[in-house]
């Protein structure tokens with residue numbers, strides 16, 4: 001359990017991904033290799049923020065990951081960098097669950113399993129930090145789902161995050177080069193872009209100590225991961241709704257249709273000019289543009 | 297009961313439309329009349345864009361994706377340029393609800 005007397009509990013949720021996944025150009029099949037896997041740059045920034053905030057607030061920083069056994073090395077690295085504790089939530093224990101990869105693709109299921117494990121093992125966190133989105137098929141939805149699960153505030157996609165005098169302040173990028181500065185109330189879930197800070201290097205002593213440290217593993221809540229992932233039923237481009245037009249006045253169907261379609265109003269009848277003479281075709285076009293006021 | 301489709305995008309609505317093309321054209325356009333037509337109202341009014349003006353002043357018409365709305369028949373300025381009837385039974389436009 002978290003030591004509630006020692007300041008806020010900062011949880012850094014890290015996703016273990018193969019950052020060098022290979023894609024078969026012919027079939028589109030993605031193959032991954034645990035040897036090249038680890039946290040994304042955004043998750044590393046989140047950990048650095050977590051370490052700094054825990055230090056500034058005299059709290060605890062705990063790195064948590066919903067990941068299979070090979071992710072243990074990532075958590076050892078987090079310990080070596082200064083995390084007070086780590087926790088691996090094993091997705092493989094979910095009863096009756098299918099492919100863990102599919103479930104991990106659902107931000108809702110990931111957030112539910114993480115929140116459950118964190119609450120059970122560490123208590124209610126004061127601050128949860130994550131990367132803005134995972135490096136593999138990430139939509140950035142998990143942090144928002146986490147905030148909903150934990151019932152706290154959310155500030156997502158931050159480029160800066162600082163903790164001074166008990167106040168958490170973030171900076172977020174907006175369109176057109178604008179920035180938004182946020183005063184973030186605790187408890188909160190914050191996701192950070194890979195910007196501003198870099199994860200510190202672990203010293204040799206901590207690295208050696210982390211090699212043999214026991215990494216606590218808890219099974220994920222079967223109910224959470226048994227939750228159906230979001231199913232994509234159809235993919236299509238955005239289409240605006242049909243524009244509603246006021247019904248035309250009058251009772252004569254012909255007049256109503258003419259008004260509705262505008263077939264006689266504000267329009268020239270279509271004209272087709274077919275010619276083999278390129279010069280004439282150019283003159284036609286220029287005359288048309290002149291007539292429309294596009295050319296002097 | 298009348299079902300309203302106001303909140304359905306036009307393209308989504310169109311995605312539910314099938315056309316069973318009949319061998320006999322249910323709309324026949326007399327392009328000789330069209331040549332003297334100055335408004336070409338059908339070109340503008342047909343929601344399916346089935347009327348295309350040709351360079352000799354006539355009209356090229358294709359009935360294959362006709363909604364059978366009757367707009368062309370009503371707005372036509374050429375008197376009897378358009379002969380209009382419904383397609384044979386089981387043919388024409390089909391709107392799928394499910």
Ligand code: SF4
Nearest residue numbers: 342362363365366368
């Ligand atoms: S009936 Fe409607 S859709 Fe068919 S040709 Fe006429 S205007 Fe176009």
Ligand code: SF4
Nearest residue numbers: 330333338372373374
């Ligand atoms: S409005 Fe009637 S007459 Fe004129 S071009 Fe169209 S079909 Fe022909």
